[in-house]
Amino acid sequence: MTDTHSTSRKVAFLVATEGIEQVELTEPWQAVLDAGFEPVLLSTESGRVQAFDHLDKADTFEVDATVAQSEVGDYAALVLPGGVANPDALRTDSDAVSFVRTFLESGKPVAAICHAPWTLIEAGVVRGRTLTSWPSLQTDLRNAGATWEDRELVVDDNLITSRNPGDLPAFTGALTDALSG
Numbered sequence: 385m386t387d388t389h390s391t392s393r394k395v396a397f398l399v400a401t402e403g404i405e406q407v408e409l410t411e412p413w414q415a416v417l418d419a420g421f422e423p424v425l426l427s428t429e430s431g432r433v434q435a436f437d438h439l440d441k442a443d444t445f446e447v448d449a450t451v452a453q454s455e456v457g458d459y460a461a462l463v464l465p466g467g468v469a470n471p472d473a474l475r476t477d478s479d480a481v482s483f484v485r486t487f488l489e490s491g492k493p494v495a496a497i498c499h500a501p502w503t504l505i506e507a508g509v510v511r512g513r514t515l516t517s518w519p520s521l522q523t524d525l526r527n528a529g530a531t532w533e534d535r536e537l538v539v540d541d542n543l544i545t546s547r548n549p550g551d552l553p554a555f556t557g558a559l560t561d562a563l564s565g
Contacts, residue, residue, distance in 0.1 A: 395563070396459040396487075398426045398451060398480060398503075399433050403469025406435035406442040407549045408497050412463050415556035419563055421460065424448045428477045436467055452479040461563055462487045466498025466518065466548075475506035485509055488543065493562035495544040497555055501525060504543075514538055515545040 395416045397409060416423045425448045427433050432444040462484070464471065474480045485507035488494050496504055501517040502524065504510050511529030515538050522532040537554040538545050544562060546555035 392458055392460045393420070394422045394424050394459050395461045395463060396424055396426050396454065397463045397465065398474065398483065399465060400470045400473035400477070400480075401427055401429050401431075402434040402436075403467045403473060404433060404435045404465050405467035405470070405498060405549065406437055407552065408465035408467065408500075409435060409445070411549075411552045412465070412495065412497075412556050412559055415560050416463070416563070419560040421563055423463075424459070426451045426454050426483075428452075428474070428480055436469075450479075451477070451483050454483065456483065456486045456490050456492070459487075459492070461493040461495065461559065463559065464494070464496040464500035464503055466496075466500045468499050471499045471502040474503045481507050491542050493542050493544060493559065495555065495559045495562075497546045497551070498548050501530075501545060505530075513543055514540045515543060516547050517545060518547060 413423045427447040430447050430450055434444050435442045484503050488509040498518045501521055505528045514531040516533050516535050525532045536551040544558045
């Protein structure tokens, strides 16, 4: 049975320990705060994570909890920021992959931007879904059974996807709409 209506006001942001595209973390984070929800930073390890501005190191952020310690039922939605190294590292972590799979199967909103759909592919949840991503992932997504579209925003049931930082206004708008819906 899917739980599409959560009473939780927490939104999970799942990232690896480094390689996160900073703006794809901070802009949705602020939108979640502005919508009256509580963003929570999850990672594969405790401590701090290293964000990037493209290929340059940017800020670090304190992890609130590890994904291994986290339960899908504690959150209203899941956000997967991009960056090339971030989802590539996440897809090698079995706890992260399991968390993403369970979250998408729960029916709650999952928002993934840029390279983040690599983690969705690893979780085995894109077959039969329509989504977008950074253009270089389109072959990977098609090979995994998804329909890829080159649009700023694609919403397929509980899955929200966008291509890049330029799409953040549409992405954060869809995320906050899903939270308020």
